[in-house]
Amino acid sequence: MAFLLRGERVLHWRSDGPTDRPAVVFANSLGTDFRIWDAMLPAFAGRYRLIRYDKAGHGLSDTAAGPHALEDHVEDLLAVLDAAEVQAAAVVGLSFGGLIAQGGALWAPGRVAALVLCDTAARIGSATLWEARIAAVQTSGLAAIADSILERWFSAAFRRDRAVELAGWRNMLVRTPADGYAATCAAIREADLTGAVAAIRVPTLCLVGDEDGATPPDVVRATAALIPGARFEIIPGAGHLPCIEQPALLADLILHHLGEAGHV
Numbered sequence: 001m002a003f004l005l006r007g008e009r010v011l012h013w014r015s016d017g018p019t020d021r022p023a024v025v026f027a028n029s030l031g032t033d034f035r036i037w038d039a040m041l042p043a044f045a046g047r048y049r050l051i052r053y054d055k056a057g058h059g060l061s062d063t064a065a066g067p068h069a070l071e072d073h074v075e076d077l078l079a080v081l082d083a084a085e086v087q088a089a090a091v092v093g094l095s096f097g098g099l100i101a102q103g104g105a106l107w108a109p110g111r112v113a114a115l116v117l118c119d120t121a122a123r124i125g126s127a128t129l130w131e132a133r134i135a136a137v138q139t140s141g142l143a144a145i146a147d148s149i150l151e152r153w154f155s156a157a158f159r160r161d162r163a164v165e166l167a168g169w170r171n172m173l174v175r176t177p178a179d180g181y182a183a184t185c186a187a188i189r190e191a192d193l194t195g196a197v198a199a200i201r202v203p204t205l206c207l208v209g210d211e212d213g214a215t216p217p218d219v220v221r222a223t224a225a226l227i228p229g230a231r232f233e234i235i236p237g238a239g240h241l242p243c244i245e246q247p248a249l250l251a252d253l254i255l256h257h258l259g260e261a262g263h264v
């Protein structure tokens with residue numbers, strides 16, 4: 001566990017695995033902290049240095065005092081790499097974390113060796129959707145909308161059969177500070193890389209759970225089609241968070257991609 005300072009803001013990050021191995025950094029989605037990657041770590045053991053962090057307004061990281069746009073989140077990602085003394089890493093980004101990953105590849109290409117874009121797109125949702133989400137969180141709090149979010153996060157089978165885990169991940173979600181959550185919704189509302197991603201030049205793998213209710217397969221496929229050479233895969237038996245529902249499958253696909261990308 002480590003902390004770094006961005007102005008007056010604390011960012012929480014962590015490095016696991018040998019520091020002399022190629023680095024992989026994980027960027028998180030809205031309403032989650034870096035524990036969502038826990039179940040995948042054993043598959044990488046000994047082969048990679050794994051760097052995770054809680055983005056602004058989530059987990060143990062502070063919320064920014066003012067607006068915190070996608071560009072600011074990319075700067076935070078680069079600050080984590082600086083703190084870890086890593087020049088270039090493969091970036092695995094989930095949902096909004098996938099937008100951070102795309103931004104990193106576009107705006108700091110020398111720092112991104114390969115991309116894995118999970119359950120994400122060049123544009124996620126619409127301004128209307130994010131305005132409604134911000135209003136709901138500010139008026140009623142996260143608990144009031146948590147169940148509808150969990151329906152998009154997890155497959156029907158997970159919600160039916162894994163009630164205790166579902167309750168645990170719900171705790172993570174509702175304990176996210178409302179102001180951090182709303183600020184991230186505002187960043188997503190403003191982020192649109194649709195016209196930019198054709199300039200991505202690193203090996204890219206796009207993945208999506210077959211039951212993703214937030215960025216369904218067709219949405220992710222459309223973004224993959226915009227990125228030169230990107231591969232697209234559907235993960236069976238997963239919603240929006242395949243790192244929780246299908247960690248072994250997801251890890252296999254990522255390891256294969258990193259091998260093909262020469263990030264070994």
Ligand SMILES: O=C(O)CC1=CCC(=O)O1
Nearest residue numbers: 029030095096149152214
């Ligand atoms: O909360 C959701 O609906 C899922 C989601 C959208 C963007 C993100 O990061 O998570």
